[in-house]
Amino acid sequence: MKKEREEDFENNLTGEEDNHQEENSKRSWFKRRKKGILTSTADKKETPEGLWNKCPNCNHITTTKELKEELFVCVKCNYHHRIGSEEYYEIIFDNSEYTELFDNIRSIDFLHFTDLKPYQKRLDEIHSKTDLKDSMRVAVGEINGEKMVVACMDFEFIGGSLGSVMGEKFSRAVDYCIEHKLPYLVISKSGGARMMESAFSLMQLAKTSGKLSQLSDAKLPYISMLTDPTFGGISASFGMLGDLNIAEPGALIGFAGPRVIKETIKKDLPEGFQRSEFLLEHGFLDFIVDRKQLKDKLHQLILLFRN
Amino acid sequence: MPQYPNRQFLDFEQPIKTLYEEIEKLKQTAEKSKIDMSDSIQKLQDAIVEKRKEITDNLTPWQRVQLSRHPDRPYTLKYIEKIFTNFVELHGDRNVRDDKAMIGGFAQLNGETVMVIGQQKGINTKARQLRNFGMANPEGYRKALRLMRLAEKFNKPVITFVDTPGAYPGLEAEERGQGEAIARNIYEMVRLKVPVIIVVIGEGASGGALGIGVGDKTLMMENTWYTVISPESCSSILWRSWDKKEIAAEQLRLTAKDMHGFGLVDEIVPEPIGGAHWDYDEASAILKSCIERNLTELKELDAQKRVEMRIDKYCKMGHWEELMADASMAV
Ligand SMILES: [Zn+2]
Secondary structure, eight states, X not given: OOSOOOOOHHHHHTTOOOOOHHHHHHHGGGGGGBSSSOOOOTTOOEETTEEEEEOTTTOOEEEHHHHHHTTTXXXXXXXXXXXXXXXXXXHHSGGGOEEXXXXXXXXXXXXXXXXXXXXXXXXXXXXXXXXXXXXXEEEEEEETTEEEEEEEEOTTTGGGOBOHHHHHHHHHHHHHHHHHTOOEEEEEEESSBOGGGHHHHHHHHHHHHHHHHHHHHTTOOEEEEEEEEEXXXXXXXXXXXXXXXXXXXXXXXXXXXXXXXXXXXXXXXXXXXXXXXXXXXXXXXXXXXXXXXXXXXXXXXXXXXXO | OOOTTSOOOOGGGHHHHHHHHHHHHHHHHHHHHOOOOHHHHHHHHHHHHHHHHHHHHTOOHHHHHHHHTOTTSOOHHHHHHHHOEEEEEOOXXXXXXXXXXXXXXXXXXXXXXXXXXXXXXXXXXXXXXXXGGGOOOHHHHHHHHHHHHHHHHTTOOEEEEEEESOSOOOHHHHHTTHXXXXXXXXXXXXXXXXXXXXXXXXXXXXXHHHTTOOSSEEEEETTOEEESSOHHHHHHHHSSSGGGHHHHHHHHTOBHHHHHHTTSSSEEEOOSTTOGGGOHHHHHHHHHHHHXXXXXXXXXXXXXXXXXXXXXXXXXXXXXXXXXXXXXXXX
């Protein structure tokens, strides 16, 4: 990566709409998931090809349509744009066909948690704006003809945060894998635990680990794929517990966020710190995979585990 | 245990300090005037106990957090000294180094060997540095895991003491895989074949706490807190200010009473009047009897059953809403 991007995923964990322009351009294709007609932010020009996008890493300008054809990878610098579950499912499943599982589970504000806004209000607002029910979706489909269960996070839903719903969907996905003898892939993209669910979020680390223990006893492969960004409770649980841990290039991955570390050690962080390449070098990843190779690589792995 | 005048008082404990000062004055007067003041002194001493009770009966969640961090509060090694015999500390993760923020070793509970593990805070400035304020690095979690596996091999129960403001957020900690270390511990603790009892004795902050905090029974001492993030960090992220820690502490519902009410911990361990820092012996005696009772129960179950029950317990944690299948389609 040529340029160190300032990362502020903590901001996403608050559940606030991000007004930062660059952030908006990164996420513009999410608007497609909005209810009703495609809506664009004020400063976006709409063309027959769709919206224009600027690469946050090299400033290369492209249309959303072109970017989509390139699987949201910058043709100039290989920057992997942040994408959601829908995009990943379209990329990895044959003919972009899949069956979504457990999509009737939604978050509730059990604790009546209120920060600058009540948690329930945040949930209602997001539910009214997008079709997403929570920060993780689960789907089953075929990858070059091989069936796999894929759980995938949506960063736009309160920073992909881990709460009761993610824990429960993760659990049911494991049960589904065991029942149907299928391998399990989890694509992580999250700032960490959902603070508005307090200790219930924390306990999801133990809950998901318990389910992974059962999956392990059933001798079914579990692949953890880490994408930009993956932090906190995710990396301190199932994110780092894959039979294989893999990552997209340049993804920021860690336990503590860069801001907290900087404040603690009172020093600047070295270039490339907490990026996928750094984790690979330090022995925490099996390999880094380009998005364009992802589908074939997964297929290859499924065969290797089985035959 | 420090005695007055070496005791430290939190701001809401100041009325107790005042009573101590009055006692001192009376003692001096008695000395000088040779008048027997023992009745008055006794009354003041009774008033101190009353005051301790009154204060802890009415604490806000944030004050409860402060109490959990009381500088005179007993730490892991103190409880080990008071509850167990024959403690042999075991060091090192066999890989990087010995993490002083995490301690552990064999000990005996009423003559039966157990493995005790816990975060350790320092009792003075120098020791606090040495113990890194109870914030373990990956090698601390890996030492804990090594000891847990040792316990499993020789069929000894594991008892952990949780007291941490969080896992250390340092550069080397990330290089050595802080997330992986905690994740691995959580995973292995879920599967551990021996009985595992967790005691939150002070601060239970997030993954740093859960990294030695998954077990068959979680006991929370009365004046402790346990949740997903410290109130200070929560304030800084969700309120974008460091000044809302009191509100964050309220909203997080992090007290023992809340956590027990939610079914996220199994038992509240009562503390001496005013908090564990008033009487280490009493605090340890109460805790010891709780540990004994739970251990006896857990030992009756066979290992596989125990692990199944452990996983089931955590699987039940969480709240969500389930839309009717056709209703969700209609939306
Ligand atoms: Zn680029």
